[in-house]
Each structure stands twice: as structure tokens, then as C-alpha cells.
Amino acid sequence: MIAAVSWVPKGASKAVPDEAQLPSKEEIEEMIKSGGLEEESEHGRSEEDGEDTDIEDVEQTDEVSQALAVADALGKTSKKNSEAKLDDIADGLKELDMDHYDDEDEGVELFSRGIGDLYYPSNQMDPHLKDKDDEDSEDLEDLVINANDAVIVCARNEDDVSHLEVHVYEESNDGDVNLYVHHHIIIPAFPLCMAWLDCPLKGGEKGNFMAVGSMEPSIEIWDLDIIEEVQPCLILGGIDEEKKMKKKKKKKGKKSSFEYKEGSHTDSVLGLAWNKEFRNILASASADKTVKIWDVVEGKCSFTLEHHTDKVQAVAWNHYAPQVLLSGSFDRSIVMKDARISTHSGFKWSITADVESLAWDPHNEHSFVVSLEDGTVKGFDIRIAKSDPASESQPSFTLHAHDKAVCSVSYNPLAPNLLATGSTDKMVKLWDLSNNQPSCVASRNPKAGSIFSVSFSGDSPFLLAIGGSKGNLEVWDTLSDAGVSQRFSKYSKSNRAET
Template sequence: MIAAVSWVPKGAPKAVPDEAQLPSKEEIEEMIKSGTLEEESEHGHSEEEDEDTDIEDVEQTDEVSQALAVADALGKTSKSKNSGTKLDDIADGLKELDMDHYDDEDEGVELFSKGLGDLYYPSNQMDPYLKDKDDEDSEDLEDMVINANDSVIVCARNEDDVSHLEVYVLEESNDGDTNLYVHHHIIIPAFPLCMAWLDCPLKGGEKGNFMAVGSMEPSIEIWDLDVIEEVQPCLILGGINEEKKIKKKKKKKKKGKKSSIEYKEGSHTDSVLGLAWNKEFRNILASASADKTVKIWDVVEGKCNFTLEHHTDKVQAVAWNHYAPQVLLSGSFDRSVVMKDARIFTHSGFKWSVAADVESLEWDPHTEHSFVVSLEDGTVKGFDIRTAKSDPASESQPSFTLHAHDKAVCSVSYNRLAPNLLATGSTDKMVKLWDLSNNQPSCVGSRNPKAGGIFSVSFSEDSPFLLAIGGSKGNLEVWDTLSDAGVSQRFSKYMKPNRADT
């Protein structure tokens, strides 16, 4: 399944991403000392064996490693614990292979020739085998390049108990044709639930290309999208305190006492369900959690600045206002939406009650005072904060109530270019497009993208009428919504002049 999709702004990714560097010997030793690898080693050894094991005992040179592999391949490796016997077997294996004379040519052996200089070619271009290989290498290198005009989409995906971020590249040609392919993927340790892209320069420079990921775990991982085959996030916010966890495990083995989980300072204590990056204050990230809290993080400092506890059930979604970046919206399973001002968290804020669990919410990018919230019962409600009541006993009425789908509306997305154009995705497998003009919603397009139950929809900011769709079948779909007659009729006036009709 695809739990979340997110567009990366054009020009943000590196043209050719870096390759991950393997950890050095010193880093591995530090990981062992800190206990990061201890839990894994306990699966194969007793505690006493682990304490007697020293890193120098397991270090091997490349030659010894190769020799062991050769001896094992020849069936020579002894199961005896006698080290002298092992070395003898290795020596026998190497002697049998006679590796010192491996490159020597056998006398009397003649190669058949086709008359082209006894298989000698003046240049690689004339050698069909090398030429083909050069062409393949050139194509592979070309596929790795991300051009400034390419769109990049990231999917938080789970398949066969393997969770990863899939980084797609969408190439758009001048004639309207598109090519969508997976550029690279990043294996992540836990089932992903939400994402938020951010450009805060965590590794120096002016900007970066990072993806914050919330999962079933209480931690938030931030991955560098410009690094291929990365195995560790560049930053982890919160999570379980592994050092104390390992110490408690040892105490538990010795004393037989059950230990409780200890979390890092400021951490969530349950799954992270929603994330929102603040584009104005680029070091700020908001998170919503099943532990009923909302947290405000400073990603540069790597710590939680504030914890908000104004909900009484799981918090599903958070969103920063586009025009007033200190204003934060949160929606919860307690069937409420709360607006807070980050400058005065002591203020109770404003609250709107809804009839079902909140699935998602989003501020209108074309006005500072409107937002929509989608619910588990298939409805979408619009609210105007100017009508909010300061008295908790007084209930603010929605600007409109839209019965959008037959099942839960898991995701909503405003079009950044065309005012009043909203996309909704539901577990009823449908994606619908709405015109919200005058607070009188009307459906202008719908589609069953064959993606299963829809969990995430997102309009592109750079190509605003392209909609990315992810769902239970695990297939990424990209819908050019302007190809729908209803959308084209009402919103084509917002189309870029140089755009080709598709």
C-alpha cells in the first residue's frame, strides 16, 4: 500500500544524487559501544558470549575473508574449533585453485578467428560487446540525472512487510507526453503513515532536500532524498531511548524484572499520524500523534520546543496557515478541530466540533481565513475562522457540508493555482474534484484510478493540475485533471499559456 504521497519542488533535488558512504571502522566500533548492534547480536549469542566477544576477534583482512570463502566453496572448511586445522584447510584450498598462475595462458590453445585481427578491435566502438556495454552504462547514467524540469514524487510505501520511500521522476515533454519511473528508493525501518517535505539545511548550505516520515514508531525520521542507498536517517526526533532500553534488558536478564519503555526527552509515546513543515520558519516541524498530543519541533536543534495537549483522543492531522505561519490547525479522533497561535500557546485557541473522526484537513492557499476538514463518515466540511466563537459553549457552524464519498475521506488537496478547486480521495476507491465557489460545492470530475482504497492525494505546485494518488494497491497514479472535460471547462483559464493540451 501507499500511505502517503508528496511532491518535491522542481529544482530542489540534486541533478545527480550522492551515494551513501559505508560506515567506517571507528563508526562501527562506536555503534557497538553505544549498544546499537547489541540487540541484534543477542539473537545469536548468549549474554556471556557477547561479553567475551571483542571486536578485534571478528576483524578479518580481505585476503583471509576470500580464503575462507574459497575453502568453504571447496568443502574444506572444518567445523572443528582447532584454528590450526582451519588454516591448513584454507591453505589446501588455495593450493588446489593455484591462484598464483590464474592469469597464465595455456600453451597450445588457439582461438578461432573471424578475420578481424584475431578478435582485436582498433577501438571500443568497433567491438560490439564493449560498444553495447558503453551504451548501457551511458543510459544508466542518464537515468540517474534529475533535470531541473523533472517533477519528483515520493511515496511512503509498504510491501510484503518491507517499508520504504520510493522516489519517482516524472518527465514531461513539450508535446505533453510523460514518463514516470522509480529513480531510487530508501528502506525505512517502520510502517510509514505520513510525510512532510522540508528544505531546512540540516547538512549545511542554504537549502536541502529532506523528507520527514512519521510511522508506527514514536520517532520521526528525517531522510536525505539526495543520497542513494542511505541506510540511516540524517536526523531522528524523539523515539525510544535505546541506551536505557539495553541497560534495562541486561538488568531484566539478571534480576528477572519487567522493565517499562523509556522515551527520549520530548518524544511522542505512540505512532506519529500527521506532519506539517512550516515554510516560513523553515526549522519548525509540527507533528500529530496517537498519544493525543501535538508537538512543535526545531529540526536544527533536534528537539521538541512545545507539547500541546488540547485533544482528548488520537490527533490525526496538523497544518500551518499559509498567510499567518504561526497559526496551527489540528484535527483529532475526539471529533474536533482546534486552531492555536504558536506565539501564545497558553491561549485556549478556537475549537470546532464535527460529527465524526477527523481524517485530514488543509488550509485554503488562496485565503487566510478558510480551511476544510474531511471526516471518517465520508463528509467534507468547510469553515471560516472569522465566524469562530471564543466561548467554548457556543458552536461555530460550517460554511458548507459536502457529502463527498460513501466511505472515509482520507485525504484532501487544494489546487495551488486554481482557486476553489479541491481534490478528495476516499476508501470507496474514488477520487473526486470539486468546485467550492460561493461555498456551494459541485462535483466537476471523478475517477476510479484503480489504486484501491485511496489514502493520499496531492496536487503539484509546479504543475498544478497534476494530481498524485496513492492507495491500498500500492500503485502510484498521476492524473492530469485538465484532461477531464468538467475541470477544463471551469478552470482552463488558469492554465499556463505555454502548456500543451493533453
């Protein structure tokens, strides 16, 4: 399945990603000392029976025993034929004279100056090397991520193996599309959510990183510009392994409760949101009922917000007021707070079902939508929010969008009022929210199974990435739909003119 999809801005990825560095000699020696690697026993000792075996005896007896075994297995030779074949083998071994194999014959030049010294002036003239060079250049070309290539990352699980798949989406001038996996990163736990960030964790002005929330209480941040990486560049929170090992040594055979790093979540991380204005800030939502604000440069939790009474499913930063954070929970409430002030009471909206996802309108600083487990999508205007918890703030609209849970929503970054929804009813729908009177513009079954994640591209705004239970990444060019084109194509034309 694909639990989450995320677009990487064009030009953010390295043209040719780096390869992960192999462990050093010192690191390997340390692994051996710690018992991670076992050295082979000396003098041909058999570990199965614990007895010493003389290697020369094995060499002498193997010739006969192997020949007999082959003859018996084939069942096509008589005893007489077997003896004849053994004689042939013996004659062959005698001719090879293996006992004097390493002795050099006098007068024979191993490196002659005859025809073997012929060479081609260049690899391009040598047909064998030329073909190899062509293959190498093609492999290198496949690794290159061009500035105009779109990059999509999927959080994927298959056969109990979890990984991030980095896809490249190429569009040629004649309209042909090529979507392929560029590389993947194996991750240790089942992924639930992602957030891309460009905070320069390794120096420089920007980076290309993906924060991943999983069934574990930690948040891992991976460098997307490194191929075959085995370790995240940063881990926020999680179980304190040092304390865990100490407890194991003290209390062997007894189960001890986990000890977490300072500021860590204590349950699965269900939602993540990166702050594009304050690039070192990451918000997380957890099944432990808390929302946490992290400083990824410092690698620690700055604030813990405890305003929900059940699992927190989603968080989102306001596009216009980047200190304002929205969170949605299984306690059937949405809360808006100033994340800079942990004691800020905030504003609260009560809803009728568990929250699945939420999103701020990128074209209107006062509006957001929330999708629910019962298949509905509700829109709210924060200008009519009431600080009194006893006073109910009514939604701007209620949309019965799907027959089952609406797991994901995504606003189009270019066309106002265009919203995509994805549901476990296997459908993806596009809505026009104009005047708070939603109307369905297009619907599609992308054959991706239950839909868990939909996301419009920031660079090619009418491309919608879709991930679901079947594990196949789908990309829908929504502008190719007649209903979408009729209502929103003007935004595409104006965008091309500006470009």
C-alpha cells in the same frame, strides 16, 4: 499499500544523487567486537558436529565419493560402467597433475608479446568495451534527475517491508509521459504520514529531506539525495536506546517499560506539517493526544500542546499567518492556536465525526476544510469563530462527498475553489467550492483501491498524485477531464503566459 504521497518541488533534487558511504574499517571491527559478525572457525572445524576435519583427507576422498554419488543419482550406469568412469576421472586428474599446478614452466612467458598484445586505440573502437561504455552511460542517464522532471515520493509498505519510493515523472514535448521509480529508501517502521522540507540540515542554503511519521513514536528525517541510505540524517524523539540497554542488563528476563527521549511522542505519529516560512519548524500530531512543535536544526521539541482529549490525526500551518496552526482530532474537534504561545487558548470547532484530514485554503487566509470518517467534508471561516467553547461555530458548508471515510483532501495551488478528495470508497472526486456551494466537477475510480492520499503538484498544478491500498502510484492529469477543463482551464493558460 501507499499511505502517503508528496511532491518534491522541481529543481530541489540533485541532478545525480549521492551514493551512501559504506561502513569504515573501524565500524566493521566494532561490529565484530560487539558480536554483530562472527568470524569463521580455523583449521576446517565443523561447527555442526564439533569435530576437527582434515582438509587434505576431504580433498582426497571427495574425488571418488562425488563420482559415485553422481553415478548413483543418475541411475543409468552399471557397476562396470561406474568403474570405467572412475578410471576416466583418475586418468584426467593424473593428466592435470594438480600437485604441481603452481609450479611455473621454465622458458614460458606468461605475458607474451605476440597477438595477445594487440589493442584498440580507444574504447570506442573496441566493440566489447564500446558496448559496455554505452550501457554505463545509459545507466548514468537513468540516474539523472533533470530540472524539469517532477519528483513524487510515496510512503509504501509491501510484504512487511516499508520504504520511501522516489518516482520521476517525465513529460516529453510531444506529450508522452514516463513514470518510474528512481530509487527507494528502506525505512524501519510502517509509514503513516510525510512532510517534505528544505531546511539545510547538512549546511548550504537548502536541502531535500522527507520527514516520516510512523507506528513508532519517533520522527525520522531522510535525505532524498542519497541512494541506498540506511540511516536517517535526523531522528526526533523516540525510545532512548541507551537507557533501554542499561535496563536490559540490570533486569534480565523482566519486561521493563520504555523510556523515551526528552520531548518525544509516546505513541504513533499520525500527521506532519512543515512550516515554509520558518523553515526549521515542524509540527506533529500523535496518537498520544498531543501536538508537538519541533526545531529540526536543534533536533528537539520546542513546545508540546495538549488541547485534545483523543488521538490527533492532522495538523496544518496557515499559508498567510505562518504562526497559526490547525489541528484535528478523534475527539471530534478542530482547534486553531498560535503555536508560538503554548498557553494560547485558541479557537475550537466541534464536528460530528472523527477527523481524517484538514487543509487551509491557499487562496483565502480565512478558510479551511476538514474531512471526516463519515464521508463528509466541512468548510469553515475563521472570521466567525467564537472563542467561547460553549458557543458552536457553524460551518460554511457541509458536503456529503463520499460513501465512506474521506482520508485525504488537497486544494489546487493555482485554481481557486478546486478541491480534490480521496476516500476508502475507492473514488477520487474534484469539487468546485465557489460561493460555499460545492458541486462535483469530476469523479474517477483510479483502480488504486481504497484511497489514502491525494496531492496536487505545486509545479504542474493540474497533476494529482494518488496513493491507496493497492500500492500503485497513479497520476491524474485532471485538466484532461472535460468538466475541469471547462471551468478551470483559464488558470492554466494564464499560468503558461506568466511562465
